[in-house]
Amino acid sequence: MNQERASEEKPYRRLETQALLQQIALRHGLEAMEASENGHLAWVTSGFPVEIPIALDMGVVYPEQAGAIVGAQKIGPEVCGYAENLGYSQDLCSYARASIGSTEKPDEVPIGSLPTPQLLLACNNICGTVLRWYDAISEMTGAPVFLLDTPPIDKVQLPHNQAYVRRGVERLIEFIESHFNRSLEDGRIREVAELSSRATKLWIRALEACKNKPSPLNCADRFLTMAPVVSSRGTEHCVEFYESFVAEVEERVKNGIGAIRDERVRLLWDNIPPWHTLRFFNILASRGVVFPADTYTHAWTGNMVGTDTLSIIDEVVETYSKVYLNMGLDAKVDKMCQLIKDYDLDGFVMFSVRSCKRYSLGQLVSKELVTERTGVPGVIIEGDMVDSRVYNEAQIETRVDALLEMLM
């Protein structure tokens, strides 16, 4: 692949609203610090029903997002190394290693280490690793872990599964109420659920705008702008951000402006991105390759509506049980085929992330199934999202070139 060109001739267009992201990140960071100092900061996994702790006035931060920041700063190997020095294997999830490493040496990771938690909230709808990772953080910080267990489902959620998860959500509320001496108010949870729902709807609008040709957003755009819907859904400022964002995206669509200057090939991206090498997408942009859809950012599309606490709990149970990674291989293949059809894509790239087994094991099979069902070719590239030591750029280039030869 060619190197990225100088800025004035960049093949991709920068979003104006990206500037707002920095403000949101700063605000989020300050709020988290304050919550930690006041003794009510929760670390939360990305698939956790964050509406509950927010409605209970807990501060929340997302270690996965902090891992992405560590990756983007290209300090992944060093920070993961701190965890490895504590005995955590290099085979383990690099988000977890980055988190354990930055908790061990926060002063060495000024951007990417999180304020001390008073509570660790894990939901295993994204993987089983989160519990073990949070257990490790609990050993280091003394904060208790609450696990919301959402057993994987195959096609439909059976009543006993639903009842079990529902009881888990009720226990979560009881747990926070008793540990932090507060109570969940009906009006407040409704307000938070409503804000969360509005943010998610706006996010979905932006994603769906990418069905247009040219696509107004590329993968890297979505990976960056997904931050608020992951970290701040349920807040006013999150909704405000997405209102501006959607306005810009729809303006692009209206004027036929694409995320890249010369869109020739449209591909699907599967899995977490290599945060340390987001320029991968920009380099491909220079060859006319855009990624209008991906399975990762489409994971935050659960939409909660409800009229009171009980109905909102029902929504939480359904929404958070049916996330992409909590469904079987068939559901994942269905989703990819649907995205390829809806977004009129020419092929797909599967990033086989060494440290994310839930997402990656099965890709060799699903690649064949997706091609069989859609007729479009795909390629698997291997690496890691944070730990660049296992990202072989030359090998990846060769594989992607082979795919593009078929398409161009």
Place this chain on the structure above:
Amino acid sequence: MSYEGVIEQSIAGLKELLKSGEEIIGYIYPHVPLELFMAHGFTPSLVRALPGVASGFEESLQTFACSYIRNLYSQRANGQFLTLAGLLFPGNTCDSLQNLGDIWSVRFHDDRVLRLTYPVIRYNQDDSATKFLAEEIRLLSEKLSKLYNRPFLAENYDAAVDFVQEFHNGTQFLYSARVIQPEIISYSEVVRLVRTFLTIPTASSMSEIKETVSMVQNKADELGLSDSIETVQKAILSGDYTKVKLPDDLVSPRIVIAGGMVEPQAIASLMNEIPNFSESFIVLDLLSFGFKTVFTKSPTKSDDPFIAMAKSVLSAPGEPTHEGLSYRMNAMKDLLENLSIQGLIVCEQSFCDPDQFEAPSIEKAACELDVRTIRLPLDPELSDRGRIETRIQSFLETLE
């Protein structure tokens, strides 16, 4: 008997069963309700990774898949699996096994893939986890009835509860006897009996266990150790070691083997290869296919069968696949401290999330008690056998 010999014996036993017309349901995760399969007239058989399995996984699994599932897949791809009526995969235990079940269904679509999904929570102080698992077991039971036209028979279930209970009682006694006097019976022999029963749970494998128990019981009576053994068995089951009194003349070093789905027989075979050291240094293992299966409580007949089986499965001592790291570490520390353990060998399956996440905590907990540890990354093929043996030897030398 060598490790390879034990494997051959198990396979031969399975073949004989198949020849006699028995239908076998294989299972991978050790904590399954054996009684359920027996109630439906099946023979449940624990399917395990084997040494010496050539590659074969590459078409479907990446190299970073856990070495255990790679081995299982390769066995199947290479035609090394016997004909099973069905194969049960666990759900919600670890990501690798979760995804392997899906991959298996696609690649080997003639195989009957069954699934039992487990709750991860354990300490929630309500019965939601038990109810969830009981319903999963009931649905599995319905599936067995429908797929194979073999109903759940109450009399079979009752007999199975007694039968499996005998296995637990007998092997718990043997494990406990070794805690008091490791020379009373070799570790290899105990884990061979456990392995044989889990592979072929028949009257003949049970009678071998009973004969061995009787022999050890006699020896223990002669040595006046029977009461101490019983006390250890109760202490391990209850977690209360206050009544345990170990003999004054314990032989050092006393070693415990920690880890997950690692083959106890493989560990015994490694230890036996080390010059000047004996496997009698192994006092106990805490492995999934050993201790954690043996010290699972049996279902009680007074409960509804599905609730009873769920309670039994959930009573298995701490697996890193579920919540409760601090409970597990405290339980392990109690055990190490009260059973006078000097060394801990921590086995980690390569690319196994639960093992590799737990290992630093185990090391730390042991260190707090001044129990020395060594961590051994292993794969089922023992591909680095020479180096592993050298490391164990060096470790044991530090304990002398």
